[in-house]
Amino acid sequence: MYALSYYMPGKIEYYREKRGRNVWVLPVFLCTFLVLGAVFVLLGYYAAKDQIQMVMAEESTGDMLVQEGAGMGNGRKENPQPEILSEPLPQETQEPTPKPTVSPQPTENPLPTVSPQPTENPLPAVSPEPTVNPLPAVSPESTQHPENGVETEKIKTMYLTFDDGPSAEYTDTILDVLAKYNIKATFFLVGENVEKRPEVAKRIAEEGHTIGIHCYSHAYDDIYDSVESYVEDFEKAYQVIYETTGVEVKIFRFPGGSVNAYNKKICKDIITEMTERGFTYFDWNASLEDAIKKTTPEELVKNAKDTAMNRERVILLAHDTIYNTSLCIEDIILQFPEYKMEPLNEEVVPIRFRLN
Numbered sequence: 001m002y003a004l005s006y007y008m009p010g011k012i013e014y015y016r017e018k019r020g021r022n023v024w025v026l027p028v029f030l031c032t033f034l035v036l037g038a039v040f041v042l043l044g045y046y047a048a049k050d051q052i053q054m055v056m057a058e059e060s061t062g063d064m065l066v067q068e069g070a071g072m073g074n075g076r077k078e079n080p081q082p083e084i085l086s087e088p089l090p091q092e093t094q095e096p097t098p099k100p101t102v103s104p105q106p107t108e109n110p111l112p113t114v115s116p117q118p119t120e121n122p123l124p125a126v127s128p129e130p131t132v133n134p135l136p137a138v139s140p141e142s143t144q145h146p147e148n149g150v151e152t153e154k155i156k157t158m159y160l161t162f163d164d165g166p167s168a169e170y171t172d173t174i175l176d177v178l179a180k181y182n183i184k185a186t187f188f189l190v191g192e193n194v195e196k197r198p199e200v201a202k203r204i205a206e207e208g209h210t211i212g213i214h215c216y217s218h219a220y221d222d223i224y225d226s227v228e229s230y231v232e233d234f235e236k237a238y239q240v241i242y243e244t245t246g247v248e249v250k251i252f253r254f255p256g257g258s259v260n261a262y263n264k265k266i267c268k269d270i271i272t273e274m275t276e277r278g279f280t281y282f283d284w285n286a287s288l289e290d291a292i293k294k295t296t297p298e299e300l301v302k303n304a305k306d307t308a309m310n311r312e313r314v315i316l317l318a319h320d321t322i323y324n325t326s327l328c329i330e331d332i333i334l335q336f337p338e339y340k341m342e343p344l345n346e347e348v349v350p351i352r353f354r355l356n
Contacts, residue, residue: 159186161315181333190216251346285315
């Protein structure tokens with residue numbers, strides 16, 4: 001433009017002199033055309049520049065959206081930032097380089113970790129459910145058949161008890177039978193007999209049977225003369241049994257039972273005194289009746305069956321000083337297969353005669 005402004009005036013003046021006044025029209029037209037052309041070129045340049053910048057901005061935004069979309073695949077939410085638009089686009093001539101591994105960046109609203117979705121009808125976690133008719137734990141009072149769960153006859157309990165021993169002739173025979181069937185019984189001992197046969201008393205204790213006190217002398221008139229006389233006899237028996245067997249006796253049985261013709265007037269006072277001392281007494285609800293009259297072994301077995309009367313709990317009275325009792329004890333055990341034979345102890349609920 002500067003050259004034209006320097007060159008054209010001279011030319012115009014030259015043509016005016018040579019060709020007259022009208023000769024300036026063509027140069028003016030050419031200058032005007034060149035100026036307008038230059039203006040249009042400049043306008044086109046700036047318009048094209050703006051368009052290129054817009055295209056570059058759109059491509060940069062597209063690249064960022066692609067990167068954000070890849071990030072969402074890793075659990076991030078799309079949240080483009082405005083400043084990303086100002087970042088320069090990489091030159092097309094550059095070779096593509098591997099992009100660095102993008103570490104997960106927390107966003108303002110991160111997507112929660114996707115957990116397995118339940119099915120339409122998810123099955124609940126299986127928990128042990130009680131059966132309709134659960135089998136109860138077997139107790140001494142009841143049971144059910146172990147194979148098919150069908151309720152059967154309740155388990156019954158029988159406590160075999162032997163008074164007046166130990167005997168030199170018959171107690172050992174009874175202990176042998178009990179050992180054969182692995183049955184524990186209860187022996188209410190007489191102190192005088194313990195002194196006479198200490199080895200038998202020791203065997204009773206060593207084989208796991210329960211020892212209780214019956215009395216020391218078994219002389220009814222002397223024992224039941226008063227509360228004091230009963231206590232004196234009891235203490236003497238206790239001491240003999242303890243020294244012989246080492247057993248600290250907790251249970252006892254009155255000679256003739258807690259209520260009898262000899263102690264009717266003082267039985268309640270004796271019971272009160274012995275209870276305060278911490279002892280428990282037991283009577284019976286079935287008997288061999290072996291000390292009443294002479295009977296055969298078969299009759300003793302029948303007496304046991306008849307007096308037990310199919311009760312659920314039976315305390316059976318017998319005497320290990322009777323010959324026929326020693327002969328029939330095995331038959332008695334076999335006569336009651338439905339009963340579980342157990343020894344007495346202070347935890348067993350007592351069976352007692354009714355006090356008047």
